[in-house]
Amino acid sequence: MQSDTQVLLPPRTRQQAPNYATVLLVCVGIFIVIIIQSLLDGNYFSAHVSPNAPNYFMSPRPNTSNCSLHWFDQRLDHFTTLNTTYKQRYFVYDKFWARQANGHKKDGPIFFYCGNEGDVTLYVNNTGLMWENAEAFGALVIFAEHRYFGESMPFGDKYMDHLQYLTHEQALADYAFLLRSFQQDHNVQVPV
Known part of the structure; x- marks a missing residue:
C-alpha cells in the first residue's frame, strides 16, 4: 500500500551535505586575516586614537x-x-x-x-x-x-x-x- 504523503525533498547525498570542516576553515582564515591586518596597522584592538582623527572624536x-x-x-x-x-x-x-x-x-x-x-x-x-x-x-x-x-x-x-x-x-x-x-x-x- 502506497503512503499518501509525498517526499518533498530527496535525501541528501554525501556531496550535497554541508562540509562543516570547510566552513570552519574559512571562518578561522578570515579571523587570522583580521588579526594580522590589525597588527600591521598598529591597532592591537586597543582604544588607540589616530593623531589625525578629527577633534570631535577626542x-x-x-x-x-x-x-x-x-x-x-x-x-x-x-x-x-x-x-x-x-x-x-x-x-x-x-x-x-x-x-x-x-x-x-x-x-x-x-x-x-x-x-x-x-x-x-x-x-x-x-x-x-x-x-x-x-x-x-x-x-x-x-x-x-x-x-x-x-x-x-x-x-x-x-x-x-x-x-x-x-x-x-x-x-x-x-x-x-x-x-x-x-x-x-x-x-x-x-x-x-
Missing part, C-alpha cells in the same frame, strides 16, 4: 550644559495682523563657528535643527549628526524648540483651547522668522 560632544540658552519673542500667528507673541526657546553653540572677524576667509554656515514635537533639550543632547559635522564646516549650531512643546508654550496650561495655532505652516514660519532675525542681529548672511 572630546565630549556639546550639549545643553555648554550651549547658550535663548528666548525669542515669536509671533503667535504669522498669517494675520494679530500681534500676540510667545517666548520660543532655542539653544546656540558657537565654539565651532568660523567668523571673518576672527581671521577666517569667510563666515561659516548655520546648522539649524528644526525642533521635533518634544522638549528641545532631548535633541540637543542626543543628536550626533549636527555636532559631528559642525566643527568640520566651521558652523554655528542652533536648536529651536517647536511651538507647543517643551517650554515654548504660547498659552501655558491652557494650550488645548488654542490648538488652531499648532500647524506645520506656523512652525515653519517660526523657524524662518527666528533665522532671519538671528542673521540680522549678528549682521551675517550665511547659508543655513
Whole structure:
C-alpha cells in the first residue's frame, strides 16, 4: 500500500551535505586575516586614537550644559495682523563657528535643527549628526524648540483651547522668522 504523503525533498547525498570542516576553515582564515591586518596597522584592538582623527572624536560632544540658552519673542500667528507673541526657546553653540572677524576667509554656515514635537533639550543632547559635522564646516549650531512643546508654550496650561495655532505652516514660519532675525542681529548672511 502506497503512503499518501509525498517526499518533498530527496535525501541528501554525501556531496550535497554541508562540509562543516570547510566552513570552519574559512571562518578561522578570515579571523587570522583580521588579526594580522590589525597588527600591521598598529591597532592591537586597543582604544588607540589616530593623531589625525578629527577633534570631535577626542572630546565630549556639546550639549545643553555648554550651549547658550535663548528666548525669542515669536509671533503667535504669522498669517494675520494679530500681534500676540510667545517666548520660543532655542539653544546656540558657537565654539565651532568660523567668523571673518576672527581671521577666517569667510563666515561659516548655520546648522539649524528644526525642533521635533518634544522638549528641545532631548535633541540637543542626543543628536550626533549636527555636532559631528559642525566643527568640520566651521558652523554655528542652533536648536529651536517647536511651538507647543517643551517650554515654548504660547498659552501655558491652557494650550488645548488654542490648538488652531499648532500647524506645520506656523512652525515653519517660526523657524524662518527666528533665522532671519538671528542673521540680522549678528549682521551675517550665511547659508543655513
